[in-house]
Amino acid sequence: xxxxxxxxxxxxxxxxxxxxxxxxxxxxxxxxxxxxxxxxxxxxxxxxxxxxxxxxxxxxxxxxxxxxxxxxxxxxxxxxxxxxxxxxxxxxxxxxxxxxxxxxxxxxxxxxxx
Amino acid sequence: xxxxxxxxxxxxxxxxxxxxxxxxxxxxxxxxxxxxxxxxxxxxxxxxxxxxxxxxxxxxxxxxxxxxxxxxxxxxxxxxxxxxxxxxxxxxxxxxxxxxxxxxxxxxxxxxxxxxxxxxxxxxxxxxxxxxxxxxxxxxxxxxxxxxxxxxxxxxxxxxxxxxxxxxxxxxxxxxxxxxxxxxxxxxxxxxxxxxxxxxxxxxxxxxxxxxxxxxxxxxxxxxxxxxxxxxxxxxxxxxxxxxxxxxxxxxxxxxxxxxxxxxxxxxxxxxxxxxxxxxxxxxxxxxxxxxxxxxxxxxxxxxxxxxxxxxxxxxxxxxxxxxxxxxxxxxxxxxxxxxxxxxxxxxxxxxxxxxxxxxxxxxxxxxxxxxxxxxxxxxxxxxxxxxxxxxxxxxxxxxxxxxxxxxxxxxxxxxxxxxxxxxxxxxxxxxxxxxxxxxxxxxxxxxxxxxxxxxxxxxxxxxxxxxxxxxxxxxxxxxxxxxxxxxxxxxx
Numbered sequence: 001x002x003x004x005x006x007x008x009x010x011x012x013x014x015x016x017x018x019x020x021x022x023x024x025x026x027x028x029x030x031x032x033x034x035x036x037x038x039x040x041x042x043x044x045x046x047x048x049x050x051x052x053x054x055x056x057x058x059x060x061x062x063x064x065x066x067x068x069x070x071x072x073x074x075x076x077x078x079x080x081x082x083x084x085x086x087x088x089x090x091x092x093x094x095x096x097x098x099x100x101x102x103x104x105x106x107x108x109x110x111x112x113x114x
Numbered sequence: 115x116x117x118x119x120x121x122x123x124x125x126x127x128x129x130x131x132x133x134x135x136x137x138x139x140x141x142x143x144x145x146x147x148x149x150x151x152x153x154x155x156x157x158x159x160x161x162x163x164x165x166x167x168x169x170x171x172x173x174x175x176x177x178x179x180x181x182x183x184x185x186x187x188x189x190x191x192x193x194x195x196x197x198x199x200x201x202x203x204x205x206x207x208x209x210x211x212x213x214x215x216x217x218x219x220x221x222x223x224x225x226x227x228x229x230x231x232x233x234x235x236x237x238x239x240x241x242x243x244x245x246x247x248x249x250x251x252x253x254x255x256x257x258x259x260x261x262x263x264x265x266x267x268x269x270x271x272x273x274x275x276x277x278x279x280x281x282x283x284x285x286x287x288x289x290x291x292x293x294x295x296x297x298x299x300x301x302x303x304x305x306x307x308x309x310x311x312x313x314x315x316x317x318x319x320x321x322x323x324x325x326x327x328x329x330x331x332x333x334x335x336x337x338x339x340x341x342x343x344x345x346x347x348x349x350x351x352x353x354x355x356x357x358x359x360x361x362x363x364x365x366x367x368x369x370x371x372x373x374x375x376x377x378x379x380x381x382x383x384x385x386x387x388x389x390x391x392x393x394x395x396x397x398x399x400x401x402x403x404x405x406x407x408x409x410x411x412x413x414x415x416x417x418x419x420x421x422x423x424x425x426x427x428x429x430x431x432x433x434x435x436x437x438x439x440x441x442x443x444x445x446x447x448x449x450x451x452x453x454x455x456x457x458x459x460x461x462x463x464x465x466x467x468x469x470x471x472x473x474x475x476x477x478x479x480x481x482x483x484x485x486x487x488x489x490x491x492x493x494x495x496x497x498x499x500x501x502x503x504x505x506x507x508x509x510x511x512x513x514x515x516x517x518x519x520x521x522x523x524x525x526x527x528x529x530x531x532x533x534x535x536x537x538x539x540x541x542x543x544x545x546x547x548x549x550x551x552x553x554x555x556x557x558x559x560x561x562x563x564x565x566x567x568x569x570x571x572x573x574x575x576x577x578x579x580x581x582x583x584x585x586x587x588x589x590x591x592x593x594x595x596x597x598x599x600x601x602x603x604x605x606x607x
Contacts, residue, residue: 001498003489015444015488016451017481018461018469030482031489034544038433038490038499046505055321055335055511055560063364070362072228073211079225081458090453091464 001039002032119144120291124200124348125375127294128241131177131199132184138199138243142174143167145201145245145292152270152290154246159268161277161286162246163206164213174199174243191373196355198241203287203296206247207254208339209328210234217330218250218262218280221475222456231328232360233297233339240355248283248296252477253447254304254332256280257549258540261479266537269312272574275534278308278549281340285312288342295352296342301333302435303529303553305340306565310529310577313567313606315343315594317353318553320585321560322367324353325360333442334365336435336557346566346595350374353587372588378595383417385593386523392428393527393552405569405576406528412600413526413593423522425513428555430506435554436547437490437503443480444487450475482543511559518583524593527552529565529577552579562587566594567605575606 003011005024008031012019019027082089119127119141130136146167148154154161177199189195204210207217209227216222234244251261259267259282269277270290277286281298285308288296298305300318309316318340329339341356343349357371389410394403410420452458452471461470476484490499517525531551540546556563561581568578578597582590598605 001495007489008485011485011488011492014492015484016448016465016468016472017476017484018466018473019481020473027482027485030543031486033542034436034482034486034547035489037544038437038503041430041433041437041502041506042498044427044430044502044506044509046502046509049505049508049512051501051504052507052511052558055558063361070229073230074226074228076228079228079455081452081456088453091460091467093464 001035003028003035119201119294120148123345124197124294124351127200128189128196128198131181132187132189132195134181136199138177138181139171139175141199142171142201142243142245149246149292152292154287154290154292156264159270159273159286159290160249160265161267161283161290162203162292163249163264163283165246166213169212170243170245177241177243180241191354194239194241196240196351197237197295200242200295201245201293202237202242203246203248203284203293204234204244205281205284205296205298206250207299207330208234208297209330210244210247213244213247215247215330217254218252218264219475219477219480220263220457221450221471223263225456227328229328232325232362233356234328236355242295245293246287248281248287250283251280252480253330253443254280254299254301255443255479255483257303257307257546259283259308260537261477263477268537269534271313272534275536275574276311278311278534280304281342282308284342285309285314285316288312288314288344294344294348298340298342299329300338300340300557301336301439302550302557305342306529306553306563306577306579307549309342309565310575311534313570313575315346315349315564315566317341317343317349317564318556318562319353319357319587320562322365323369323562323585323587324356325363325366327360327362331446333439334446335442336439338557346378346591346598347375349564350378350591357587367585369585374588374591377588378591380592381417382413382593382596385418385589386521387413387418387420387593388423388517388522388525389420390423390425390428390517390525390527392425398528398531401571402528402532402576405571406526406578409568409578409597409601410526413596416596416600418593418596421522423517423525425517425555427506427509427513431510431555431558432547432551434503434506434510435550435558436486437499438507438558440483440487441491441500442487444484444491447480447484479543507558510555514559514561523582523589525581526593527579527581529553529579533571533574533576556581560584562590564590564594566597568597568601569605570607
């Protein structure tokens, strides 16, 4: 199986990667070069093989559904790109235009809480 | 007072500090002096990319109280003195509170974690002092430490060559004598391969042996925190401190931790060492084969029994690894989107911001692997690639189970197919991936593995790899110490 430029654009969109148009062709060649080596797996008989999703010896143990407290040593506004009132700010979604209008009317909000 | 601790084992230094013969602050100042002398920083080897000498020295000076409590006594496990005053370096994808944690990536430039990794907490609780964060391939994706947003790291033994990767900065820091112990991380060989290239000891513990809390996730079914040591004893000492259950990591295992330093000294008489023929292919350079066979002969001379064995699916490890790891990475790295931490680049709306941020923040290798991982998980390709890879991974696990079930105690192989290559010499992605050909299997099946120096070729180190059954690090260290003792200076010639 080989990827095309259309495939690369599609998976880049799925992965939320903005790729420069000039990079697409090179990526097609690079990915196809790598995937060609993966074809080796298709020749292996695995009908009786048990898929391995993890290698924890004895599997993952069940634990109490309560985690220990995770205090942060510094507040979010010390490491997050945009924070207001303890909320992470993100750009407005197109579908939130109406809500955005309300926020805009209220003052300086160019962004809405997540 | 400046201390030439590079010549002292970590345990020796610890004992000297506890006995008040060496001030902990002096040991740390000695580490920074050595770093300056060998040019370990950004304008030299580029092994250490974040450091704060004043803060580290203050932290070391504050250990004086623990020195007084020690009153020259030994440092049993849990005493808080196991690594008293020992300077350590930490890979840049392991969270520290005071120094940046950037994963060698532009997308996390300037990020300082609001929490500390359990492994760092354990080191500090034992009295160790972090003297720097080490360079790495971006998000641990690479085998040369050339793919860092902060520039390549150079091999201290030959600065025109790579130190290996992705934990190349940690390997170089140990090889250059800046620290005796450094933390790295392993997903497909990222501790063992640079250890081999730099002529130091590198350990990948059993999956679940060491907490991953605070290790930035790359491929969660493969990732482990690993350890570099200037000697087997240094690495074993660090492992004693690091290993064990951590409630903060759901994958960490509740399995007793052996006293690795002590058990390493036990005899290898009767130990069955498997030599898997697939790891000694015709293409292996003759001098690599000769160094490894010399190491096997050294084990035999001490009473070990060398047995030819087969791990028949070894050739499939790289295709499996480069499907599973990118698939998991594509999911794990989705969190870097400009919302919660790190870089944000404005774009057209929310989606545009995501795309602009990730495009500007990730380098070419990370981008390539995210695309590859997204592709193999996408509708129509999942069964052919990802599901198939997990099935073949089951075959690989079966290979190891059969060999260890047949009475083999430990496996011995070359760590890498070649010694360190020149910076810029490998440009084809798949050719770079083949550096992991002997190491990726241990990650795929979760067993412990380590690299120890077994000689040199034209001055470049050669590593020998030991692999043991799950949670049998004690057996692995025993064989490693026997090798180190038997080879002596030959291991570095």
